[in-house]
Amino acid sequence: MAGKGQTKEAAQAMDGGVVLHPQKKMRKKRRPYFYVKKVLFYTVLLALSLICVIPLYWMLRSSFMKNTDIxxxxxxxxxxxxxxxxxxxxxxxxxxxxxxxxxxxxIVIGCLAGTLLTSSMAAYAFSRVKWKGRSFCFAMILTTMMLPGSVTLIPQFMIWRNLNLVDTYRPLILPSFFGGGAFNIFLLRQFFLGIPRDLDDAARIDGAGPFQIYTRIMLPLSRSAMVVVALFTFLNCWNDFFGPIIYLNTKENFTLAVGLLQFRGDYSTKWNLLMAASTIVVAPCIVIYLFGQKQLIEGISLTGLKA
Amino acid sequence: MKKKKTIKMSTWNNIVGWGFALPAVLGFLIFNLVPMVLSGYYSLCDYNIIKTPEFVGFKNFIALFTGQEKTFWLSAKATVLYAIMAVPANLIFAFMIALLLNCDMKMRAFFRSLFYLPCILPAVASSFVWILLMNPDFGLFNTILEWLHLPKSQFFWGKDSVLPSIVFMGIWGTGSTQVIFLAGLQDIPSVYYEALEIDGGNAWHKFWNVTLPMISSTLFFNLVMGIINALQVFGQAYIITEGGPNNASLFYVYNLWRQAFKYMDMGMASAMAWVLFLVVLVLTAFVFKTSNKWVYYEGGEE
Amino acid sequence: MKMKKLLAVLLAGAMVMSMAGCGGSGGSGSADSGSTGSDAAADAGDTGSSADTGSAADTGSASESGDVVEIRFTEWDGGDTLAVYEEVAEKFNSTHPGIHVTVMNIPDEYDTKITTMIAGNDVPEVCCMNSDTLLFPLAEEGIIANLQEYIDNDPDFDTECVGDQFKYMLNADYMAGYGVGSENITMFYNPALFAQYGVEEPPASYADAWDWDTFVENAQKLTIDKNGKNALDPDFDPENIDVYGVTISKWWAGYMPFLFSQGGDYLTADGSAIGYATPEGKDVLQKLADLTYVYHVAPTPTTSQTMPGLSEALATNKVAMSFDGQWSNATLMNDGVEYNVAALPKMGDKAQTVATFGAIALMNTEKADAAFEFVKFMMTEVGACEPLFLSGLWLPTNMKEYNDDYIQSVITDKHPSNYYETIVKPMMDGTANTPITAYVKNFNKINDVISPALDDLWSGEKTADEAISSIEADANAEVAGFYGK
Structure with a gap:
């Protein structure tokens, strides 16, 4: 409630007489100031985006060159x-x-399905339902991010080995169906906490159960956060080479990210081929991002309406 | 009657809560708990991965803290220095970019995609580019510095410049933080801004009274993740600097990885991991504790 | 309550499941790896969930063809080397009906993956190994088999193929691995620049190698600033150098030839201290650093670390001479650069170089007998890796390939004209020393103490004496003597 309170306070402070005056002044002065601001804004934006583009430009350029010219x-x-x-x-x-x-x-499709389903379920439980052991379970799940992977790798590998699942995709996909990672759960929990409680209460009065609240209120209203989770999951799976290297043995089972590394030789690397292959591998990611961020924009209008 | 109903309600809530959290809790129990417990046990052992672990008590921890393991404090120092620079730099920069990209502008989709690009590119490709950009002799950055008549830098290859260079490079990899901020910014209902606008609030008022409180839960998330990630920084040392020059970028987790897989001393690596674990845990718990002072949830805390 | 019980049961289940694994890891590491490939395959086949359709199912094909023994050969190199290994495996498979070798490429995190597989009781049967990290520790634990024993027990094994200098000996009787793909450090030079500045080309043979002063003087003549003045000119501008006289490679193999030339070694003769701390050792390092900071003929370490590839540097006349690994021939030849090779200069009485090579190791598994057949094939089959000799990347490690007929047949007209004299001959007459990783114990840790300290030398902040003295005690504390003795 503090936010709303602050808003009102601020508004009241504004009412204290000075209000009309500056507004009028601003109107008059706006035009030249407005354009200067716009020009400045786009200059900064362009300058910053230039640095962001350099790696992509470099990749594209090198992918068309002789190795020696790069x-x-x-x-x-x-x-x-x-x-x-x-x-x-x-x-x-x-x-x-x-x-x-x-x-x-x-792998990507499996991970996406698992992560979106189970991380949002867990986030719902951790943000909206009061249950015994909630804080404890949440804290435990968070701790999984705090221990460096180097020391848990071998015991984890042994679990999959004892299940005879090494060199299949299950070690790479199944964990997604069991929570989808602390990062995603934490992220979604934060967003769920931001959804006004009045909405659940209203739904509950209308006779909705927790499942309905989850599917009809939480999921649609946190669409932008879900898109973010989907995007991250997609990109992580797409670019991950460590998991596949550890859990896959057969070349026929390899993924694109591992395939990229195969261009790197111990003695010399064919950078031009590596860059060409990288371009091919990255292209779908860029398309997915363009698509995903459109969803992000739609996310606003929805949440804008509801409040 | 009333009492009965509330008891039922709490049981019902327990069932629903556990039910929804079940996959995640199971995942923790199956895939994480045992490896974590085992690594804790290894930290008290002489364990070279091949032989059976041999219990030695706190020997590894003693070796770390008494400086017998000489690189321990070195790498802790490098990591703390990095984290002190990187956490605020990444947060502030990512937040600024998100604010910028949230403005009304032409081709917003296009610009948003550009800023996310450095995250999409595979690490092999982008680190190759950064190495060239930061080349002290012919790299773009020194060419620009020279043109501006500023002193040139050795970047990754100077003892004092390597950490700032890695922080600087890291800023461009904050695309995911930016996107999370963006998603948070867009969830702010526009009526709040409209209300303030009607009351004559200027941009600063909007930012201070609406944006900041409304984004605080996202900020909190990014802060916690920023701390966790900064203290576990690894990739840059692994791919670009290999800990150099003169161990200036020998990050903690890189050192730990070296203990485990280069020197095959899993006992020592586990001990290092658990020291880090406790530090991160305490820091995170601290941030969580303070969070009710500055994080605002529209849906309420409970 | 119920929840707690359920929790307890689950917890116990998970514990049991992974504990079983830990118990296994304690053992010799070789116990049941035999069955794993087919188990996993069968499992993937019958329980095929939607997750792993098709591609995951055909893991190991052992299950379908009863008697064939499946051997996995792991290696880290992508590109041409991988292709050649696959050719070798195919050739082997077609001549050995009972055995099927699959090349398992691990393009990154090689040691991590191998270690993890060993801990998980899933040991590959034949492995390329890093001699500075895993090779000897694994042999000490018996996870790598004693190749010598297998060779001695095999009457058909042609021992003439085996050269002492390529053996990785844990001790006098235990062969942990055998070299594969040998290379040595050599000098590449750009004949056009020598002609342009009127400097005599360096000698091809190590017997006639330049002494250090001659080398430095010639390097000065070949270092040209942007005004066209060379490094001997009093008006020379060291801040703006266009052509560098020489580049050196900054890793152990880059300095060792000169330490050998001075009669030193990585460790002192009694194996109790590091060789760089001796007067000769410091002299070698100081002389190399002086190339940059006194004579201005070599780029600073930052520059050389980030210099364009050797091929580019030679082709565009950026560099007159370069000390680098012989494997660079592959790129240079492929790019069609005009260059030649020559003997490294000498700092002491005799010019020397150092060889480097990977190790092929036979793992101690149930299938070791069959796996040995493949190792034997790699060690004794003349011309197995011939495409890599032809490309200039490798030299043989099979002694039968070191005869003039065979060697001449793999030197093409693309190879530089001094190739035989400068690169091949040192491998046969002992001028190319055995890599230090093959006999220095705990090399990895010693090197991780020394290398950071040398950063201060290469950056000009410290003298060799100061840099080495600062870590001498720490480095000596890690010294543990020699293998093979």
Whole structure:
């Protein structure tokens, strides 16, 4: 309630006489100031985004070059005159990327389904339901993020080994169906806590049970947070190479991220092919992000309406 | 009658709560608890992964704290220095970018995607680029510094500049923090701003009286995650610096990984892990404790 | 209450499940790895949930073809090397009907994965090993089998193929591994720059190698600032160098040839202290650092760490000479760069170099007999890795391949003209020393103490004496003598 209170206080403070005056003044002065601000705003935005683009630009540029030209600084080659599309065909030929892509999709889809379902369920329990052991369980789940993975890796591997599931995708997917990671649970809990309680109460009066409240109120209203979780899960699975390296043995089971590493040799790396392959692997991520962030914008209008 | 109903309600709540949390709790029990307990046991053992662990009491911890294991304090110092710089830098920068991207602008989708790009690219590709950008001799950054008549830097290859360089590089990897802030910002109902606008509040009032309180739960999340992640920083040392120059970026978890898989001293690595665990736990608990003073939940705390 | 009970049961279940695993890890590590591949495969086959359709099911094909023994050969290298290993495995499989070898590529976190597999009782049958990390510790625990024993017990084994310098000996009788893909440190140079500045090209043979002063003087003649003045000119501008006389590689193999040349070694002869702390050791390091800070003929360490690849540097006349690994020939030849190789200069009486190579290790598993067949094939089959000799990446480790007919047949016209004299010959006459990782105990830890201290030397902040003295005691505390003795 503090937020609303503050808002009102602020509003009251504004009412104290000074209000009308500055508003009028602002109207008059707005035009030139407004444009200066806009120009400044876009300049800053462009400058910052430029640094963000450099890695992508570099990747694209290098993917069309000869390996020796990539490093050339004097003269710096801004864009290769002759674009070597053959890097792309060579990169695709060097490994079975079609198969890797299918494997990656299987893992990604499994993880997405599991994470979205079970992390939101847990977040609901941790934010909306009062039950015995809630704080304790939540604290326990949070602690899983605090112990470095290096020391839990071997016992974890032994569990999967004893279940005879090494070199299958289950060690990579199943954990998603058991909570989907403390990070996601914590994130969703924070967002669920922000949804006004009046809504549940109203629904409860209308006879809705906890399951209905979860599916009809929490999930739709936290759509932007769910999109964020989905996005992170997708990108993490897509780019993760450590899990697949540890749990997969057979080359036929490898994923795209592991495939990328296979371009790196101990002696020399074909950076141009690696960059071409990276571009191919990254392209779906960029599309997914473009799509996902559109959902984020839609998320606002929904929540905007409700309050 | 009334009493009976409330008892039923709490039992019902217990069932619902446990039911919804069950997958996560099971996941913790199956996949996390035992490995954690075991690593705790290993920390009290001489354990080289191959042989049976041999119980030695607090030997490993004593070796760490008495400086017998010389790199322990070195790596702790590097990590704390990094965390002190990185946590505020990442939070402030990510929040500023999120505010910027939340403004009304042309091609918002386009800009948002640009700022998230550094997170999407595979680490192999982006670290390669950063190494070139920060090259002391022909890298872009030194070229710019030279052009501005500012002193040049050694970046990753200078003892004093390596940590700031890693922090700087890390800022561009805060895309996920930005996105979380963005999602939080967008969940602020616009009526609050409208109300303030009607009352004549300026941008600062909006920020201070609406945005900050409404975003505090997201800020809290990002702060906790920022602390946890900063103290476990690993990738940059593993991929780019290998702890150098002269151990200036020998991060704690990198050192721990080295103990475990390069020197095969899993006992020592586990002891280091548990020291870190306790530190992170205390810090997180502290942040949680203070949170009811500054974090506002619209849905209420309970 | 019920919840608590349920919790307790679950907890106990999870405990039992993973404890079973820990018990296993305590053992020799080789117990039941035999059945695992097929178990996992069968399991994946019959319980195939939606998660792992198709691709995961065909893990190990042992289950379908009764008598064939499945051998996994792990290695870390991607690219051409992986392709050659796969060719070798195919060749082996076609001639050995009872055994099927699969190359298991682990492109990152190699030691982590191998260690984890061993802890999880899932030991691969044949492994490439890092001699500085896992090889000897695993042999000490008996997880790596004694290759010598297998060789002695095999009457068909052609011992003429085995060279002493390629053996990784844990002690006098225990062979932990055998070298695969040998290489040595050598000098690459750009003949065009030598011609342009009128400097005589360096000698190909180690017998005629330049002494250090001649080398430094020539390097000065070849270091050119942006005004076209060389490093001997009093007006030379060391801040703006266009062409560097030489680049050196900053890791143990980069300095060791010169320490060997001075008669030193990584450890003192009695194996009780580090060799860099001796007067010769400090002299070697100081002379190398002086190339940058006194003579200005070599780039600073930051520059050289971030210099473009050797191939680019030579092709664009950025560098006149470079001390680097012979494997760079593969890139240089592939890129068609005009270059040649020459003997490293000498700091002491005799010019020396150092070899490096990976280790192939036979793991102590139930299938070790079959796995040995593959190791034997790798060790004795002439021309098994021939594509990598042809590409300039590797030299043989099979002594039968070190005969003039065979060697000449794998030197192509793309190889630099001095290849035989400068690179191949040192491997045969002992000029190329055994890699120190093959005989220095605890190398990894000693090196992790020394290397950071050397950063201060290479950055010009300390002299060799100061840098080494600052860590001498710490490094000596890690010294544990030699293997193989």
């Amino acid at each position: 490093y050339s600084m004097r003269p710096f080659i801004f864009w290769p005159k002759e674009m070597l599309w053959s890097n792309y065909t060579d990169a695709l030929k060097s490994a079975d990327f079609g198969r890797y892509a299918v494997n990656t999709m299987v």
